[in-house]
Structure formats: structure tokens, C-alpha cells
Amino acid sequence: MNKSKTKAEKLHLSRVAGLGCIVCKNLGHEDTPAEIHHCSKGTGLSVRADNFHVIPLCHFHHRAGGHGKAVHAGRQTWENNFGTESELLVQVLYELGGEV
Template sequence: MTKDEKAHYDKLSQLGCIVCRREGYGYSPPHIHHIRHGVGLSQRSHWSLAIPLCPNHHQNGGYGIALHAGQKEFERKFGTEVELLQETIKLIKSKL
């Protein structure tokens, strides 16, 4: 991992889960989710194309709560990966 990657992931960790933040739940320690928009099945997107999601919103929350348990329903409720990425970038820039 490069210094730039580590610095970016540290910023994501400091933000906490972008969905919990948006829903008014406050800080929730995140996993780093690499968005899938525009990449192949077995490929990971560039390290800068990542959003912070808590375990429930990332994988553990079940259908309609976790992104990996039903992406369409997750995006209907909480926004697309691209929308969440845009919000994440805006928050990171506002904290610089």
C-alpha cells in the first residue's frame, strides 16, 4: 500500500460509514468498499474510488440494508455507489 492509499483510507475511516452519517446515526467505524461501477467482475476499482460503509451497510445487514445483500434495493434506499462516492469526496475535501 502506498502512502497516498493509506492516507486516503485513513480519511475514509475518520468519516465513518457514509450511509449512517447520511441517516443521522453518527459515526460508525467503516469497512472500505471499492465501488464496482465501470469495472469487470474480478477486478477492483482504483483505490481512490472507495466509500466507507459500516459492516451492516457493507455486508452484514441483510437485504435492503447491506450493499452486498441486494445492490438495487440498497441503492434505491440509500443512493448509488457513484452518488455515495461523490458525497464522500465532497466531505473529504471540506475537511482539508
């Protein structure tokens, strides 16, 4: 099996990263440089490849921020603070223009 990313996936990942951190954006800080975070679950609306279940997060909100700030330090608390991965994923897709 070829597990490399398709062209569509690569394009999507670069567009997602180009949005900047979605949490920072919602806090009023635009265009914070972002890393790709793979969501643990989809939107529930459809089944897509893993590389479409991604949201842009800055280093702080992704890994470095500690419990309640970084999603990898405790997703439940993070989702209580900033919104669920599913909600943010929907927002990301919307901001990209609704077509993936």
C-alpha cells in the same frame, strides 16, 4: 508489478474510514465505525486507481444487514434505499475536502 498501495492510497483509505459509515451519517447517526467498500464503478468523472473508488460503510450496511440494508446482499435495492455508489462516492470526496 508492485501491487502494494501507494502512500497516497493508504492516506486516502484511512481518511475515508475516518468519516464513519456514509449511510449511517445520511440517516442521522454520526461516526459509526466503518469498513472500506470498493465501488463497482467510478464517478464517471475521471479514471482513478481502485483504492480511490471507496466509500466507508459500517459492518451492517456493508455485509451484515441483509437484502436492502447491506450493499453486498443486493446492490440495486441498496442503491434505491440509500443512493448510488457514485452519488455516495461524490459525497465522500466532498466531505474529505474535495482534494484526493
